[in-house]
Amino acid sequence: MTDKKPHHHGNLRAALVEAGVTLVQTGGPDALSIRKVAAAAGVSHAAPAHHFPSLVHLRTAVVAEGYRRFTASMEAAIAEATDTPRDAALGACFGYLRFARANPGLFDMMFGTKDCLYDDPDLREAADTSYAVLARISAPFAGADPVDTELAIWSIIHGFASLAVGGNGMHEAPDLEALFTRLFAALDLNAG
Amino acid sequence: MTDKKPHHHGNLRAALVEAGVTLVQTGGPDALSIRKVAAAAGVSHAAPAHHFPSLVHLRTAVVAEGYRRFTASMEAAIAEATDTPRDAALGACFGYLRFARANPGLFDMMFGTKDCLYDDPDLREAADTSYAVLARISAPFAGADPVDTELAIWSIIHGFASLAVGGNGMHEAPDLEALFTRLFAALDLNAG
DNA sequence: CAGCAGAACTTTACAACGTCAAGTTCACCG
DNA sequence: CGGTGAACTTGACGTTGTAAAGTTCTGCTG
Numbered sequence: 001m002t003d004k005k006p007h008h009h010g011n012l013r014a015a016l017v018e019a020g021v022t023l024v025q026t027g028g029p030d031a032l033s034i035r036k037v038a039a040a041a042g043v044s045h046a047a048p049a050h051h052f053p054s055l056v057h058l059r060t061a062v063v064a065e066g067y068r069r070f071t072a073s074m075e076a077a078i079a080e081a082t083d084t085p086r087d088a089a090l091g092a093c094f095g096y097l098r099f100a101r102a103n104p105g106l107f108d109m110m111f112g113t114k115d116c117l118y119d120d121p122d123l124r125e126a127a128d129t130s131y132a133v134l135a136r137i138s139a140p141f142a143g144a145d146p147v148d149t150e151l152a153i154w155s156i157i158h159g160f161a162s163l164a165v166g167g168n169g170m171h172e173a174p175d176l177e178a179l180f181t182r183l184f185a186a187l188d189l190n191a192g
Numbered sequence: 193m194t195d196k197k198p199h200h201h202g203n204l205r206a207a208l209v210e211a212g213v214t215l216v217q218t219g220g221p222d223a224l225s226i227r228k229v230a231a232a233a234g235v236s237h238a239a240p241a242h243h244f245p246s247l248v249h250l251r252t253a254v255v256a257e258g259y260r261r262f263t264a265s266m267e268a269a270i271a272e273a274t275d276t277p278r279d280a281a282l283g284a285c286f287g288y289l290r291f292a293r294a295n296p297g298l299f300d301m302m303f304g305t306k307d308c309l310y311d312d313p314d315l316r317e318a319a320d321t322s323y324a325v326l327a328r329i330s331a332p333f334a335g336a337d338p339v340d341t342e343l344a345i346w347s348i349i350h351g352f353a354s355l356a357v358g359g360n361g362m363h364e365a366p367d368l369e370a371l372f373t374r375l376f377a378a379l380d381l382n383a384g
Numbered sequence: 385c386a387g388c389a390g391a392a393c394t395t396t397a398c399a400a401c402g403t404c405a406a407g408t409t410c411a412c413c414g
Numbered sequence: 415c416g417g418t419g420a421a422c423t424t425g426a427c428g429t430t431g432t433a434a435a436g437t438t439c440t441g442c443t444g
Contacts, residue, residue, distance in 0.1 A: 012392085028305050030222070034431065044394050046432085051392095055431065104305050111358050113220050113300040151352070152375045159351025160343070166303050183344045186380045204421085226402065236423050238403085243421095247402065 013051040013061075015041040020062040024105040029114055031105075034058060059109070060116040060123050066106035067126035073099035074133050085140035090184055092137045093157040094177055100161035101176075107165055111158070141189040152187060205243040205253075207233040212254040216297040221306055223297075226250060251301070252308040252315050258298035259318035265291035266325050277332035282376055284329045285349040286369055292353035293368075299357060303350070333381040344379060 019040035023031045034055055035045040052058040077095030081087040100107040108114075116123065138150040160180050173179045211232035215223045226247055227237040244250040269287030273279035292299040300306075308315065330342040352372050365371045 028307065030306075033429090035429080043392095045430095046395080047393050049393095049432075053432095108305040111354060112304045113296050113357065114222075115220065148371075148374055148378075151355075151371070152348070152378050155351035155355060155375060156344070156348045157351065158355060159347035159349065162303060162354055163343075163347065163350060165305065179340075179343070182340055183347060186340075186344050188378045188380045225400085227400075235421095237401090238424080239422050241403075241422095 012041060012043065012047065016048050016051060016058065017061045017065050020058060021065055021106065024062060024066075024109060025103055026105075028105045029109045029112070032059060032062060056115055056117060057120075059114060060120045062106075063110050063114070063116050064120070064123040064126040066103070066110045067123070067130050069103070069106070070096075070099050070110065071126070071130045071133055073102075074130070078133075078137065085137070086189070089137040089141070089153060089189075090181060092133060093153070093160075093180060093184065096157045097161045097164065097176060097180060100165050104165045107161070111162070149189070152189075156183060156187060204233060204235065204239065208240050208243060208250065209253045209257050212250060213257055213298065216254060216258075216301060217295055218297075220297045221301045221304070224251060224254060248307055248309060249312075251306060252312045254298075255302050255306070255308050256312070256315040256318040258295070258302045259315070259322050261295070261298070262288075262291050262302065263318070263322045263325055265294075266322070270325075270329065277329070278381070281329040281333070281345060281381075282373060284325060285345070285352075285372060285376060288349045289353045289356065289368060289372060292357050296357045299353070303354070341381070344381075348375060348379060 016037045019037040020032050022040070023033070023036055032055075034048050034052070037058065038045045038048050041047075048058065052061065074092045074095035077091045077098065078088050079091075081091035109116075118124070134154055135146070135150055138153050139146065141149050141153075143149060157180070160183065164176055208229045211229040212224050214232070215225070215228055224247075226240050226244070229250065230237045230240050233239075240250065244253065266284045266287035269283045269290065270280050271283075273283035301308075310316070326346055327338070327342055330338065330345050333345075334341050349372070352375065356368055
């Protein structure tokens with residue numbers, strides 16, 4: 001029953017990333033600060049330095065966590081649509097869109113020009129896993145060059161999601177998923 | 193012909209925005225700082241406060257200037273393509289893509305979640321002018337709902353440009369414009 | 385079990401930032 | 415000529431990222 005703490009509780013690194021995700025979700029990418037995640041985890045402002053040598057490292061870890069949740073959002077939406085490959089692709093897009101709308105700060109951080117360590121293995125793996133989902137749902141429609149199909153689907157859902165998230169002139173459509181479904185139908189996918 | 197300076201040279205506000213654009217272009221959105229633009233313009237660190245009550249106002253002005261250059265980039269590319277409406281639309285997309293690649297920082301700032309004063313009249317006008325270009329080149333393909341067509345074109349070029357700018361897994365294709373031309377061809381545009 | 389090496393964390397410090405409050409200089413108008 | 419207000423400066427405060435040095439705990443070795 002001693003109050004023995006290693007120094008912190010169990011895993012400070014994970015607690016810092018969790019706090020960072022919360023900060024980014026509530027206050028946008030710029031709300032992420034070393035001192036705030038430290039305070040949220042109940043440690044001194046310099047404690048994170050041991051796990052994240054600089055703010056860029058912390059950002060990288062938060063973005064990587066973002067990609068994991070992003071992948072989960074797409075997988076969950078795909079699981080809802082068990083019919084045609086087209087349904088699966090559209091489902092992935094819904095998961096894409098839902099994630100972007102639910103986590104605008106993380107989404108912006110993941111796909112913006114925020115400096116991250118793009119060579120970080122953890123980030124690379126998380127991002128590659130996301131891309132693999134996209135490649136998987138695109139495969140049934142692949143033409144001469146599969147990358148063309150992947151990029152067509154990726155571009156249209158990414159553009160749509162980005163515009164839906166930004167405050168920029170995107171019409172406040174009542175049902176964005178129905179709207180996107182029409183746009184998706186305009187894509188001439190082989191063997192749709 | 194006297195060397196009289198009012199206090200500064202001619203137009204400090206414009207000089208600050210110009211310096212801000214340069215900062216954003218070279219160092220990304222976060223490199224924009226009141227004190228740096230003040231130093232670049234050769235005034236004290238508090239001088240900008242008179243023209244921009246806060247950093248958010250300065251950001252807004254820089255983003256508005258970004259939209260103006262963005263519009264100019266699209267118009268220039270449209271002017272190169274004087275054939276079919278399809279050529280004009282594709283040209284606008286090229287201008288879109290070129291701007292994004294040439295000014296990644298500005299592009300991210302314009303379409304990211306950066307807090308700006310979206311109600312600012314100057315910004316509104318600049319953004320609306322950009323949207324008008326898009327609506328213009330989309331008009332020839334309009335179906336039942338013109339917005340559907342605009343959004344289809346906007347989404348695919350915006351997504352493509354965003355992905356091309358980000359460090360995210362976008363294949364370093366040798367000729368992005370040729371690649372996009374193929375994607376654009378997959379769009380089933382009415383009366384293409 | 386003793387003791388030490390190193391990891392984990394704290395404390396202190398510094399420069400740069402946004403912003404506020406005063407003070408100063410200049411332009412312009414009566 | 416005088417004074418009013420805009421344009422700009424100076425100084426200060428709190429917050430940030432980061433470096434350096436000190437302290438406490440962990441775990442392993444002998």
